[in-house]
Amino acid sequence: MTTKGRLLAGLLLPLMISAGCSDQDKQTQVVSRPVKVFRIDDTAAVGVMSFAGEVRARIETALSFRVAGKLLERKVDVGDSVRKGQLLATLDGNDYRLAVQGLKAQLAAAQADSNFLRDDLTRYRELLAQQVISPPEFERHETAYTTARERTAALAAQLAEANNQLSYTELHADRDGVVTALAVEAGQVLAAGQAVVTLAQLDEKEIHLDVPEHRLSEIKNQQAVNVSLWAGDERPLKARIREIASAADPASRTYRVKASLLEGLDAAQLGMTATVHIAANTASGIAIPLSAVYTPQNQPDHPAVWLIDEQAATVKAVPVRLGETQPGERIVVDGVTPGQLLVSAGVQRLAEGQAVRLPEENALAKHGAKEGQL
Numbered sequence: 001m002t003t004k005g006r007l008l009a010g011l012l013l014p015l016m017i018s019a020g021c022s023d024q025d026k027q028t029q030v031v032s033r034p035v036k037v038f039r040i041d042d043t044a045a046v047g048v049m050s051f052a053g054e055v056r057a058r059i060e061t062a063l064s065f066r067v068a069g070k071l072l073e074r075k076v077d078v079g080d081s082v083r084k085g086q087l088l089a090t091l092d093g094n095d096y097r098l099a100v101q102g103l104k105a106q107l108a109a110a111q112a113d114s115n116f117l118r119d120d121l122t123r124y125r126e127l128l129a130q131q132v133i134s135p136p137e138f139e140r141h142e143t144a145y146t147t148a149r150e151r152t153a154a155l156a157a158q159l160a161e162a163n164n165q166l167s168y169t170e171l172h173a174d175r176d177g178v179v180t181a182l183a184v185e186a187g188q189v190l191a192a193g194q195a196v197v198t199l200a201q202l203d204e205k206e207i208h209l210d211v212p213e214h215r216l217s218e219i220k221n222q223q224a225v226n227v228s229l230w231a232g233d234e235r236p237l238k239a240r241i242r243e244i245a246s247a248a249d250p251a252s253r254t255y256r257v258k259a260s261l262l263e264g265l266d267a268a269q270l271g272m273t274a275t276v277h278i279a280a281n282t283a284s285g286i287a288i289p290l291s292a293v294y295t296p297q298n299q300p301d302h303p304a305v306w307l308i309d310e311q312a313a314t315v316k317a318v319p320v321r322l323g324e325t326q327p328g329e330r331i332v333v334d335g336v337t338p339g340q341l342l343v344s345a346g347v348q349r350l351a352e353g354q355a356v357r358l359p360e361e362n363a364l365a366k367h368g369a370k371e372g373q374l
Helices: 003-030 094-129 135-167 213-218 362-373
Strands: 037-038 046-056 059-066 069-073 086-091 171-172 177-182 195-199 206-212 223-227 237-244 255-260 273-289 304-309 312-318 321-326 328-336 341-345
Touching: 037 273, 046 255, 046 321, 086 195, 094 135, 206 213, 206 237, 206 273, 223 255, 255 362
Parallel strands: none
Antiparallel strands: 037 341, 046 206, 046 273, 059 195, 069 086, 086 171, 177 195, 206 255, 223 237, 223 273, 237 255, 273 328, 304 312, 304 341, 321 328
């Protein structure tokens, strides 16, 4: 190749590359991308507040021995179902048995002494009637009998108390329920009133949740709410607000709220995590699919949606302000109006002004509208 030919090739090559790139870019812009769309309706979304909570028994009691002693045996474990009157644990009752035996012996001696003085008083009453003894002498014997009788009654009461303490060395369930916690093991020396077994009733269950102070005014006592279990299906369970704490927790500065379950008691196991959905008093805005929201890479803190120009079949980015999430993978936004058409899937693959291909039903509806105008 001559020098003149090389120069000509060097001049034509950039022009050919430039022309090829321009044709490729133009072709890319012309090709429309199919999208899934969502038409915003004119129904305002009802605000729903969601709080995480825990399934708890409404009545949960820490059972304990009424006397002190060494724990000999624990007959239940965590998770065991128990019936009313079932034996849960026993203490070493030797000292209490010895106390009962000692009081029985004292009571028997006092009873014998009282019986003797009673019979003796009968004889002295006859002697008093015969004027053999003086009234003061009779009164002395009468006082001795009264003292012996009352001492017998006192010892009988002490014996009954000792028998009660001996029976207190056995811990029985006071109701049907399930064991949720154990605080001691065999061999420990326990004080009177020290917690041993925590027993929860299963006939009433509730959800305990913590509500921040700025949301407390939107919750009312006896308000109907819905509960969904994280470990269960999506079917909501009916519940009702039973109790609202009058003071905030000093550490978290939240208010404890309790919602009683009205159904699904068998599905809601103790300790499960649940979500309580509480309807707000007013409408909160427009709800759109969560998949319709995206964040630009250069502005990650500015969420937006793709608004479709139905005449030109192109998209335009519209910034929105996000609100609360709602069931069905929706979110409340501010910045759009009812009737607008949004891209609801594939939002990360679009560009400003890009041509899109609408689904068949939207195309037919648009074509029908044009014919009606004619």
